[in-house]
Amino acid sequence: MTAVADPVSLAVSTVIFALRPHPSTRLPVLWVPLVRRIRDPHQGKWALPGGPLGASEGLAASAGRTLRETTRLTPRYLEQLYAFGSLDRAPSAADRTVSVVYWALVRSEEADASLESVNVRWFVADELPELAFDHSLIVEYALWRLRNKVEYSRIAAAFLGETFTLAELRAVHEAVLRRRLDPANFRRQMEASGRLVATGEYRAGGRHRPAQLFRHDESIHLADNGPLTGL
Known part of the structure; x- marks a missing residue:
């Protein structure tokens, strides 16, 4: 039955x-x-x-x-x-x-x-x-x-505009992870990841020298490994 x-x-x-x-x-x-x-x-x-x-x-x-x-x-x-x-x-x-x-x-x-x-x-x-x-x-x-x-994908891009500075990207990572990150180490990690493309443009502001603008490599999916599905 x-x-x-x-x-x-x-x-x-x-x-x-x-x-x-x-x-x-x-x-x-x-x-x-x-x-x-x-x-x-x-x-x-x-x-x-x-x-x-x-x-x-x-x-x-x-x-x-x-x-x-x-x-x-x-x-x-x-x-x-x-x-x-x-x-x-x-x-x-x-x-x-x-x-x-x-x-x-x-x-x-x-x-x-x-x-x-x-x-x-x-x-x-x-x-x-x-x-x-x-x-x-x-x-x-x-x-x-x-x-x-957030530490191994380009998912942080969803919180940012089309272009951003490394300081802005680091601020996203710090907010998500709830801890401070060393700026020099973060720059090295991002440059070595191959996920960022320099736009050749700069953003001026404040007393500091203009900051270089980057964008994410559009050939890489936002989540890197394809759509997020249930584990």
Whole structure:
């Protein structure tokens, strides 16, 4: 006799990271936008942007749509992160729910222009309130992935404009990794990586001599090893 499988619901959520000043230190840190749940389960708690997967909708399309609807963000870096489907992740739901999670990286000016309201707010990623479902675990995993990848990939490019100085790139790495980096060592590592291309242009400013501008080698994929998929 063939066993009847229990019903399973499929949802899509997204972790969005941006670098913005910390409210106390004013140093750049990672922030994430969260949405306040307006119905049970977990009514009133903050959660990641997302929702059920539409019957005629692709996974990436669903992630992009929910981001636009909740935050007005349209990230240029949107990759699949992992699938979360533990049996107890939504115990009050009628069906078992599996969430396919994407992550997105946006520049600070994009975050500043995003929608904020009483039910949509940005939070410091390392100082989150208690989140609905297993979303705290999801953010923790996304932070681990980001901090692991930033040291060997060109993923930091998503936080910057088309061109940048080495000091600006180092500031991104320091903010993501939460530690200071030696400028001379960082320069040597970046020059040896082969990921940067000198533009021949310079940015003047302040009392210092103009800083050389670089861009990332467009022949190298943003994540270096292809799209980010679940481990």
